[in-house]
Amino acid sequence: MSHSDSESDQAGVPLIEDFSGLDALAPKTSTHPSKRKRDDVDDDTQAPIESKRSKKKKKQTKKPRDVSDEALDIDNGVNHAIRHMDPSLLADHIAQRTKRFQPDLSLVEAEDIRIPERAITDTTSFPKDRKTDEFPAFLEAFAGEQRNSKRGKKGQPGGLANASKDPGSPHTLVVAGAGLRAADLTRALRKFQTKDSMVAKLFAKHIKLKEAVEMVKKTRMGIGVGTPQRIEDLLEDGCLKADRLERIVVDASHIDQKKRGILDMKETQVPLVKLLAREDLKEMYASGAKEGKGRIELLFF
Known part of the structure; x- marks a missing residue:
């Protein structure tokens, strides 16, 4: 694999942050529901990032339309x-x-x-x-x-x-x-x-x-x-x-x-x-x- 290919592949990998430390901020009376809610929020906010970067990668490698x-x-x-x-x-x-x-x-x-x-x-x-x-x-x-x-x-x-x-x-x-x-x-x-x-x-x-x-x-x-x-x-x-x-x-x-x-x-x-x-x-x-x-x-x- 060439250096340029490697960089291209890296560009398509989303950067996923660790939000596990935020669990401590959730109300203790309902730990599991809040954690689930937090997970849902994380998933929702991360999805557009993955989608946007995935589209960018696809755009970089897309073939001309007239190529079959x-x-x-x-x-x-x-x-x-x-x-x-x-x-x-x-x-x-x-x-x-x-x-x-x-x-x-x-x-x-x-x-x-x-x-x-x-x-x-x-x-x-x-x-x-x-x-x-x-x-x-x-x-x-x-x-x-x-x-x-x-x-x-x-x-x-x-x-x-x-x-x-x-x-x-x-x-x-x-x-x-x-x-x-x-x-x-x-x-x-x-x-x-x-x-x-x-x-x-x-x-x-x-x-x-x-x-x-x-x-x-x-x-x-x-x-x-x-x-x-x-x-x-x-x-x-x-x-x-x-x-x-x-x-x-x-x-x-x-x-x-x-x-x-x-x-x-x-x-x-x-x-x-x-x-x-x-x-x-x-x-x-x-x-x-x-x-x-x-x-x-x-x-x-």
Whole structure:
């Protein structure tokens, strides 16, 4: 149990005072009835305290209303509801959580970081569950005609296993909720890695930002995998470039043992939305890209 869990549990335990010393104040002619009456008073005054604190604890751990336990597969770590969400539902799903995690945003601020429906690619046609081992097939299914038609030179693989000669310029960015999950996805995508096109893990607890910057500056990568904040930091530094980027894939279906995914936790959803709402990315999302500029597809796995 984590320290924060422990504090949360403590917050829900009522503080019960010992009123036994007050028995001496009761009239001696009717000890038992008075004691019973005092007990009744204590119970009545204590009940609202327990009820109030119990409600507070429940409020702290309450799940979003649109989360159904029936859709949560703990054994496989998958929220099956995501695969059935079209762009409109996904846009609303994200907006609801933004409102929940950032309730003080003004209407203008909320609109500025809202991910529009037109930016999201519809992936509901993918017939398989969103399990880790199906991720490569998912990428291939939505890589786009341009990427799938590319062929490698001199016997080298093309498609998703191809990379720009410019270091730090991936065609695909995968956004995961945690470092360990990023490592799992990196391993799952190794089939797309060659000596000239890395599947690069952009985040790990033992890799500091400075080290990651140096790694990105000298690495030819076709696919980069990282957490929202790390990818944001690398883009801000300039070592990670978006000019060759064709798609951003959010690992949205994966859930942990507490039934939480990247969209369900403030510490991951808020930086994710900040990343996706970057001006340099928003103006390149597929449906809104200007003529002559690169186009970025936004997919939710």
